[in-house]
Amino acid sequence: MDFAAQFQAYRDRAEQGLDRLLPPGTTRPARLHEAMRYALLGGGKRLRPVLVLAASDLFGARHDALAAAVAIECIHTYSLVHDDLPCMDNDDLRRGRPTTHKQFDEATALLAGDSLLTFAFQLIGRHYAGQPGLAAALTREIAEAAGSERLVGGQMEDLLAEKKTNATAEELEFIHLNKTAAMIVVSLVAGGLCGGATDAQLDGLRTTGRHLGLAFQIVDDVLDATADTATLGKTAGKDAKAGKTTYVKLHGLDASRKFAREQTDAALAALRSLPGDQKFLAALIESMASRLN
Amino acid sequence: MDFAAQFQAYRDRAEQGLDRLLPPGTTRPARLHEAMRYALLGGGKRLRPVLVLAASDLFGARHDALAAAVAIECIHTYSLVHDDLPCMDNDDLRRGRPTTHKQFDEATALLAGDSLLTFAFQLIGRHYAGQPGLAAALTREIAEAAGSERLVGGQMEDLLAEKKTNATAEELEFIHLNKTAAMIVVSLVAGGLCGGATDAQLDGLRTTGRHLGLAFQIVDDVLDATADTATLGKTAGKDAKAGKTTYVKLHGLDASRKFAREQTDAALAALRSLPGDQKFLAALIESMASRLN
Numbered sequence: 405m406d407f408a409a410q411f412q413a414y415r416d417r418a419e420q421g422l423d424r425l426l427p428p429g430t431t432r433p434a435r436l437h438e439a440m441r442y443a444l445l446g447g448g449k450r451l452r453p454v455l456v457l458a459a460s461d462l463f464g465a466r467h468d469a470l471a472a473a474v475a476i477e478c479i480h481t482y483s484l485v486h487d488d489l490p491c492m493d494n495d496d497l498r499r500g501r502p503t504t505h506k507q508f509d510e511a512t513a514l515l516a517g518d519s520l521l522t523f524a525f526q527l528i529g530r531h532y533a534g535q536p537g538l539a540a541a542l543t544r545e546i547a548e549a550a551g552s553e554r555l556v557g558g559q560m561e562d563l564l565a566e567k568k569t570n571a572t573a574e575e576l577e578f579i580h581l582n583k584t585a586a587m588i589v590v591s592l593v594a595g596g597l598c599g600g601a602t603d604a605q606l607d608g609l610r611t612t613g614r615h616l617g618l619a620f621q622i623v624d625d626v627l628d629a630t631a632d633t634a635t636l637g638k639t640a641g642k643d644a645k646a647g648k649t650t651y652v653k654l655h656g657l658d659a660s661r662k663f664a665r666e667q668t669d670a671a672l673a674a675l676r677s678l679p680g681d682q683k684f685l686a687a688l689i690e691s692m693a694s695r696l697n
Numbered sequence: 698m699d700f701a702a703q704f705q706a707y708r709d710r711a712e713q714g715l716d717r718l719l720p721p722g723t724t725r726p727a728r729l730h731e732a733m734r735y736a737l738l739g740g741g742k743r744l745r746p747v748l749v750l751a752a753s754d755l756f757g758a759r760h761d762a763l764a765a766a767v768a769i770e771c772i773h774t775y776s777l778v779h780d781d782l783p784c785m786d787n788d789d790l791r792r793g794r795p796t797t798h799k800q801f802d803e804a805t806a807l808l809a810g811d812s813l814l815t816f817a818f819q820l821i822g823r824h825y826a827g828q829p830g831l832a833a834a835l836t837r838e839i840a841e842a843a844g845s846e847r848l849v850g851g852q853m854e855d856l857l858a859e860k861k862t863n864a865t866a867e868e869l870e871f872i873h874l875n876k877t878a879a880m881i882v883v884s885l886v887a888g889g890l891c892g893g894a895t896d897a898q899l900d901g902l903r904t905t906g907r908h909l910g911l912a913f914q915i916v917d918d919v920l921d922a923t924a925d926t927a928t929l930g931k932t933a934g935k936d937a938k939a940g941k942t943t944y945v946k947l948h949g950l951d952a953s954r955k956f957a958r959e960q961t962d963a964a965l966a967a968l969r970s971l972p973g974d975q976k977f978l979a980a981l982i983e984s985m986a987s988r989l990n
Contacts (some may be wrong), residue, residue: 431845433845436845437845440845489807491802491803491804491807509784510784511784511785512853514784514785515779515849517811518775518779518810518811518849519844519845519849521814521815522814522845523840523844523845525818525836525839526837526840528836529836529838530837533833533837536833536834537829539832539836540825540826540829540832540833540836541829543818543821543822543832543836544819544822544826544832545822546818547818548822551812551815551816552733552808553724556815557726557812560808561725563805563808564726564728
């Protein structure tokens with residue numbers, strides 16, 4: 405298996421799905437739909453939709469997982485658009501381009517974020533209308549992952565932690581598990597649902613995703629502390645400058661790298677409990693950790 | 698039928714459902730859940746959940762409509778919370794109390810709005826898990842009504858119209874149909890889905906809701922121009938002060954009252970095509986218009 409080629413193939417499918425499933429920029433109101441497309445189609449790794457598609461393929465991909473993949477990327481993107489707003493992280497740069505509120509204005513970015521979140525559920529409703537059991541399960545899993553006790557809860561605690569600049573290790577884990585890992589977990593679970601995974605297999609996907617999500621966030625923290633803005637495509641060293649508590653600040657670089665390695669190994673172990681050809685997902689999980697080398 | 702008593706009975710059911718179904722304010726992160734509850738439990742007419750429950754009762758209420766009613770009120774409330782933010786309408790007062798961003802802060806209000814929107818779909822997922830066909834239909838109808846081409850689209854055009862202060866009658870109708878009528882329509886449709894309405898009956902509910910929504914918005918515009926802040930429980934005369942284009946500004950008070958009457962009559966006519974005991978819904982529709990007398 406050529407990992408890079410396979411990743412690119414999944415990524416291309418995701419990009420095409422995003423472009424095709426999003427309403428055209430000319431849809432009324434045009435400014436809103438242009439902002440949605442600007443936020444969504446500005447590049448990015450597409451890690452989450454790739455995870456959806458790859459997880460679905462593990463189980464034979466009984467139902468097309470593309471709409472679920474696009475829905476999850478819409479939610480991820482909405483969370484970035486709102487996170488970048490002046491009242492949140494107040495960031496000007498995202499994926500090497502002006503953030504949505506810089507390119508348009510704050511109100512348009514707010515509404516574009518709201519629209520992207522809602523559109524995720526429109527997509528599930530439209531594309532799985534013929535499989536109501538699947539539509540209902542996807543709605544349930546995705547909404548729970550994106551909700552006040554997971555994704556948004558993580559953002560809220562992240563914000564509170566920034567203000568006090570002395571968050572505990574326990575608070576930091578809550579933030580990582582919810583702000584980052586929840587959407588990684590649900591990417592794998594949504595793929596599993598489309599592929600026809602059993603409940604036990606869905607649990608295996610959850611465990612894989614939780615470890616992968618933690619590894620991913622810690623690698624991000626390490627890169628923020630060690631890489632430059634051009635490499636990252638977003639403002640580097642921002643966490644330290646803001647006095648923000650990160651895994652690196654709390655435990656140091658060496659312990660962070662070690663923890664990332666442990667979480668990567670745990671993700672790989674959980675993946676091995678699943679059926680199908682796991683080579684691609686194993687290489688993807690490994691590639692996260694290897695960003696640190 | 699005692700309309701006031703019946704309305705209060707539906708409203709009480711909605712209030713109890715909101716309090717019971719929302720996560721407790723102590724749920725982690727507490728600040729976020731307190732803000733969600735502050736925004737949602739601060740009174741309000743509860744028109745939309747009452748419409749859901751009453752529409753469901755027309756058809757015999759095959760499935761419990763309370764979770765759908767609460768979900769729709771969550772979406773209505775999120776749209777108010779985001780609409781009140783400084784980058785949008787910048788309003789300090791809502792239902793006679795400080796707006797959510799005034800009571801908490803902007804970031805918390807932003808995230809509480811995001812959470813309420815998401816929670817609507819969590820509720821649908823949780824409460825109709827045993828009826829996947831119903832869950833999928835509710836997700837589809839509610840997400841479409843709340844999306845970029847309806848509710849959020851209406852908010853976007855409303856914002857653009859404010860900036861130019863010379864919106865056309867056509868633009869104003871787009872705003873009213875989408876910013877206001879879409880969620881009124883889907884309230885009736887969600888009730889119909891829970892009650893077991895046929896496709897033709899759902900269409901009748903859509904027509905009723907569209908006319909009711911237009912009447913409702915025009916009555917609001919007339920009241921904004923003629924009533925005082927204490928009566929409204931929100932800042933009065935705000936539209937005129939902002940130079941905002943309203944139905945009243947465009948067509949005058951007399952024509953606005955006449956149009957509200959016509960839309961009310963059209964809503965009543967559409968309602969008569971539906972089965973069941975229509976007395977309560979007819980009285981509710983009439984009560985909207987009679988606020989002007």
